[in-house]
Amino acid sequence: QWYQRRVHGQQWYQRRVHGKQWYQRRVHGTVTSLILCPESWNVDEAKLDKLQAQSKGTSGGMTGGRAYIITELSSQDVCGIFTERISTSAREIVTLRRKGAIETLVRELREREQAYLVSPNKLKEMKLSEMKINSLEVASTINDKKELKEALAMSPCHDSPGLADSYREVRRRQHLRERITQLSYAVSDNNIWLIKEFDQRIKVLQELCYIDDRDNSVQLKGRCACEVSTCDELIVTELIFENVFTDLEPEDCVALLSCLVYQKKGGMDESYEFPEELVKAKEKLDAITETLGNVQCKLGLDILPAEYKRDSIKPAMMHVVREWARGRPFKDICPYTEEQEGTIVRCIMRLDETCRGCKNAARAIGDQLLQEKMEEASEMIKRDIVFAASLYIE
Numbered sequence: 001q002w003y004q005r006r007v008h009g010q011q012w013y014q015r016r017v018h019g020k021q022w023y024q025r026r027v028h029g030t031v032t033s034l035i036l037c038p039e040s041w042n043v044d045e046a047k048l049d050k051l052q053a054q055s056k057g058t059s060g061g062m063t064g065g066r067a068y069i070i071t072e073l074s075s076q077d078v079c080g081i082f083t084e085r086i087s088t089s090a091r092e093i094v095t096l097r098r099k100g101a102i103e104t105l106v107r108e109l110r111e112r113e114q115a116y117l118v119s120p121n122k123l124k125e126m127k128l129s130e131m132k133i134n135s136l137e138v139a140s141t142i143n144d145k146k147e148l149k150e151a152l153a154m155s156p157c158h159d160s161p162g163l164a165d166s167y168r169e170v171r172r173r174q175h176l177r178e179r180i181t182q183l184s185y186a187v188s189d190n191n192i193w194l195i196k197e198f199d200q201r202i203k204v205l206q207e208l209c210y211i212d213d214r215d216n217s218v219q220l221k222g223r224c225a226c227e228v229s230t231c232d233e234l235i236v237t238e239l240i241f242e243n244v245f246t247d248l249e250p251e252d253c254v255a256l257l258s259c260l261v262y263q264k265k266g267g268m269d270e271s272y273e274f275p276e277e278l279v280k281a282k283e284k285l286d287a288i289t290e291t292l293g294n295v296q297c298k299l300g301l302d303i304l305p306a307e308y309k310r311d312s313i314k315p316a317m318m319h320v321v322r323e324w325a326r327g328r329p330f331k332d333i334c335p336y337t338e339e340q341e342g343t344i345v346r347c348i349m350r351l352d353e354t355c356r357g358c359k360n361a362a363r364a365i366g367d368q369l370l371q372e373k374m375e376e377a378s379e380m381i382k383r384d385i386v387f388a389a390s391l392y393i394e
Contacts, residue, residue, distance in 0.1 A: 030072040032094045034102070036109045043067035044337050064101045066110060070094065070102075081126045084112065135358035144249075199394065200300045207295055208234070220365055227360040230353045232312050238288045240361060244281050245370055250377035251325035252278045257358070258321040259285060259313045261350045266316025269336070274318070289313055317347055324348060325380045348386050352378050 037043045048060040048067060060069040070093070086108050092101035116123045133139055152158055157166065189195050206213040210222040218226075224240060225233040236257075239245065245253050255278060268274070268282070289312050293305030320336045334341060355378040360368035 008277060012372075027234045030074050032070065033073050033111075034093055034105060035069045035071065035073075036113070037067040037069060039066070040081055041067070059097060061099075061102070062104050063099075064110065066106060068102065068106050070097070081131070083124050083126050083130075086112075155285065197301065203298050203299045204301065207299060208238075208292075210234075210237075223364045224361040227364055228354070228357040230350050230357060231257070233284070234292050235260060235289055235312060236354075236358065238292065238369070239285065239360070240358065240365070240370065242284065242288065244284050244288075245358075245373065247277050248281055248374055249275075249277075250380055251322050252281070253373060254325050254355065254377045254381055255322035256281050256285060257354050258317045258351055259315045261354055262314040262317040262347050264314060264316065264339070266314060268315045269319045272336075274321040278318075278322075282318075285313065317344070320344060321348065321381070322353060324386075325377065328381075330385050345386050352387075353384050355381070 015307075024312055042272070043060075044067070045062060048062070048069075051060060051069070052058055055071065058069065058071040060067060062068075086105065088105050089101060092098045093105060096263070128139055128142055131142075133142075157163060162168065185223075192198065202211070202216065205211045205222065206216075208221065210225060221237055221241060224239040228236045239256075244256070248256065251274060253272075258387055274282075286309065289309045290305055293303060293308035296303045296308070297305055316340075317337065320333050323333050323336065324330070330341075330344075333342065337344065355374045359371050359374035362368075362374060
């Protein structure tokens with residue numbers, strides 16, 4: 001349809017100038033065209049059969065000793081639009097693929113080809129004014145293309161017999177340069193979207209003495225934090241180095257750690273009678289968390305101390321976990337909370353992982369007493385139905 005309108009002239013141009021949007025859609029779309037293959041391509045029946053098998057919608061053949069192809073072209077495949085026109089039926093060629101119409105068109109194209117080879121100046125490209133294009137962007141692109149073609153014709157390499165081989169080599173080098181640029185960007189800091197936040201967190205670790213501020217080597221507190229993975233490593237590390245667990249019993253240690261493991265909102269059960277040491281440890285936990293929030297906020301992280309404290313500490317399961325560690329049956333601790341049994345089980349299982357992480361942290365810093373206490377706490381909660389391999393077997 002596009003080809004028919006183009007070769008018959010005025011109808012296509014009238015529709016084109018009615019609106020910029022229609023023209024751009026045609027330019028950036030595809031058109032079905034008949035291509036007369038140059039003799040230098042050495043196209044034979046075997047190559048045509050292979051091409052048709054690989055490209056859906058592409059057909060071709062031989063007529064008068066010359067090969068032709070009917071396929072879709074994008075706007076980037078069009079070298080130029082010329083003033084010469086050939087009157088033919090696009091429907092018979094593109095849609096019906098009638099052999100007679102194709103042979104007639106190929107014969108016409110071959111005659112024009114011979115005439116242009118004798119007198120190249122007879123092939124005149126359509127001027128910008130004749131195209132009646134109202135788009136400044138398209139007009140600028142066409143002018144740029146014209147200048148590039150003129151510069152190409154003046155190049156000493158243009159008529160070189162080894163142009164094809166030289167072009168392939170230059171293209172390969174350019175591809176390698178582009179690949180080097182891509183890889184260089186991939187390994188650079190510019191490719192890290194969160195590089196600013198990364199630098200700020202490095203400063204936080206330096207401020208808290210987790211890494212050295214000169215060479216960023218990991219310090220003792222940093223090695224301790226590396227052993228914790230189930231909750232906020234900074235808070236747990238500060239609890240260890242502030243000796244918060246020293247005066248607590250193992251059941252009180254897991255109760256305190258549950259504040260960092262449990263993920264749902266809720267406060268401490270005021271009706272439950274907590275030991276005085278545990279209450280003081282909870283207050284110390286609040287103070288440590290608030291201090292960490294202030295440090296991170298001061299060094300540029302998008303963190304509000306109050307929100308950091310609220311999101312990090314969830315004490316609603318302290319009494320439940322403490323009673324479980326003291327040996328109460330699972331059916332007796334369930335009434336202590338409105339949470340479902342599965343939530344309680346997940347909390348206790350994560351607590352066991354946290355206890356093992358704290359035990360490894362204590363071993364990393366050489367605290368034998370804390371290591372034994374965390375091992376005992378892990379053994380106290382790792383029992384019965386919570387850690388059963390199967391509820392149907394145990």
